[in-house]
Amino acid sequence: MAQTSPAPQAIQSLDVFLNALKVGVIVRTPGDFNAFSFDEAYRATGGVPILSLSFRAATGGLRKDPKPVSGALPPFFANLLPEDQLREAMEKHHAGAVRPGNDFDLLAALGADLPGAVRVLPSDGMKVTPQDSAKEKPKARFSLAGVQMKLSVMKNTGKGGGLTLPLDDGQGQYIAKFPSTAFAGVSENEFANLALAAAIGMEVPERELVEKSDFEGIPDDFDTLSEGKVLLLRRFDRGPQGERIHIEDFAQVFGVYPSRKYEGAAYHDVAAAVNAAVSPAAALEFVRRIVLAVVTGNGDMHLKNWSLIYRNDGSTPALAPVYDMLSTIPYIPTDSMALSLGGERSFKALSAPRWKSFANRARLPEPAVLQAVVETVAGVNEHWWHLPERTVVPAKVLERIDAHVKVMTPILNSCAEK
Structure with a gap:
C-alpha cells in the first residue's frame, strides 16, 4: 500500500512509465530545477515503445537527456498538465498538496491518469496528500491538457447509471466538456462539427450530448455556473478494457x-x-x-x-x-x-x-x-x-x-x- 507524504516538497523524484515499462525519472534538484533522464534499459532499446518523437535522434535512437529546467518541467511533461481555468480548479482541488504554479507538484498529484499511456509516480511509492489527509475525501487525480473546463469521467454501472469522476486510482473512460458562460451552444457546436467530420470520412471519437444532471459527485472546484448540454466523448487514448493507448x-x-x-x-x-x-x-x-x-x-x-x-x-x-x-x-x-x-x-x-x-x-x-x-x-x-x-x-x-x-x-x- 502506498505511503503518504505530509507535504509536496517531500517528493523529490518521479518515475516515468509507458504503461508498465519504466522509461525514465524526473528529479527535482535544489533551486527548483527539474531534470529528466532516460532509464538505461529503455535507452538500450533505442526508445521503443516511443515516448515522444521529440526525444528521437535524427540518426535513430534517443537524444541525450534534456538539460534541467528551472521552475518548470521539460516541455513534453509540461504539455501533460491542464491550463488556465482547469489548472486553477485542479490546484484548488489539491490545495495543501500542490503549490500554485508548481508543475512538479501538480504532475506528482495527477500522474496516475495522464493523457496517453504515460504514468508518473513518486519513486519511493509515496503519494501526494495534504497534511490533514485524515480528514480529506478522495481526490480526482486525472489530467487533461487544454483550457476548457472538462473532466475525465466514468459511467456508473450500478442501478441508475449516471456519470461520475474517478477518484484516487480510478480511471475515466470519457471526457466531459462542459458548457461555457461566455460561448452559447459550444457543446452543440462541437457535437455538430464532429458529426460533419465523421460524415466526410474522418476518424472521430464516439460522442453524445448529456445533461449536467446526469453527473453525480462533481466536486465544487470543477462546477461551472453555465447551463446547457455537456459533450461526452469516448477517450481514444483508453481501450475497451481501460488499457492505456x-x-x-x-x-x-x-x-x-x-x-x-x-x-x-x-x-x-x-x-x-x-x-x-x-x-x-x-x-x-x-x-x-x-x-x-x-x-x-x-x-x-x-x-x-x-x-x-x-x-x-x-x-x-x-x-x-x-x-x-x-x-x-x-x-x-x-x-x-x-x-x-x-x-x-x-x-x-x-x-x-x-x-x-x-x-x-x-x-x-x-x-x-x-x-x-x-x-x-x-x-x-x-x-x-x-x-x-x-x-x-x-x-x-x-x-x-x-x-x-x-x-x-x-x-x-x-x-x-x-
Whole structure:
C-alpha cells in the first residue's frame, strides 16, 4: 500500500512509465530545477515503445537527456498538465498538496491518469496528500491538457447509471466538456462539427450530448455556473478494457511549451512531420482536416489540438482521431487560423496560392494538396446542409457557421482552377 507524504516538497523524484515499462525519472534538484533522464534499459532499446518523437535522434535512437529546467518541467511533461481555468480548479482541488504554479507538484498529484499511456509516480511509492489527509475525501487525480473546463469521467454501472469522476486510482473512460458562460451552444457546436467530420470520412471519437444532471459527485472546484448540454466523448487514448493507448500532441512533438502552442510551428511543419513520421497518405488526411477547419471557421486548431497515436506495440505513430473540432467564428467574428498556412492566417486569404505555398513548404505534391482541398469542400457542402445534428445548434450560432461556409466555398474552390 502506498505511503503518504505530509507535504509536496517531500517528493523529490518521479518515475516515468509507458504503461508498465519504466522509461525514465524526473528529479527535482535544489533551486527548483527539474531534470529528466532516460532509464538505461529503455535507452538500450533505442526508445521503443516511443515516448515522444521529440526525444528521437535524427540518426535513430534517443537524444541525450534534456538539460534541467528551472521552475518548470521539460516541455513534453509540461504539455501533460491542464491550463488556465482547469489548472486553477485542479490546484484548488489539491490545495495543501500542490503549490500554485508548481508543475512538479501538480504532475506528482495527477500522474496516475495522464493523457496517453504515460504514468508518473513518486519513486519511493509515496503519494501526494495534504497534511490533514485524515480528514480529506478522495481526490480526482486525472489530467487533461487544454483550457476548457472538462473532466475525465466514468459511467456508473450500478442501478441508475449516471456519470461520475474517478477518484484516487480510478480511471475515466470519457471526457466531459462542459458548457461555457461566455460561448452559447459550444457543446452543440462541437457535437455538430464532429458529426460533419465523421460524415466526410474522418476518424472521430464516439460522442453524445448529456445533461449536467446526469453527473453525480462533481466536486465544487470543477462546477461551472453555465447551463446547457455537456459533450461526452469516448477517450481514444483508453481501450475497451481501460488499457492505456499512448498519444502525444504536436506541442510535444516539436518540444515547445503550451504557452507557444499558437506560434511554435506552422501548419506546413506539422504536415511535414506527419509525412515523415507516418506516411504521405496521413499527411494528406491532415490537409483534409485543415480544410475542414478553414471552411467551418475553426480558429483554434493550434499545436495541442493535433495528435499522434501509438497503437499496438507503440513503435509506429498514426494520426489520432479528430478532436476539438468546432467553429469559433460565431463567437469571434474576426477570428483567424491558429497557425500560419502558406504565410497567412486570415480565412479569406486562403485561396489557391496559399495552398500551393503550403504544399511546397511541406514538401507535399501540389496537385494532391489542391485536390484534397476541393474534395473536402465538396464533402462539407454535400453533408453539412442536411446534417441531422444541425438541429441541436442554437439558431444564431448556426446562422454564423452557415454564412462562413458560404463565403469560404468559392475561395477554397479556387484550388480547382487550372
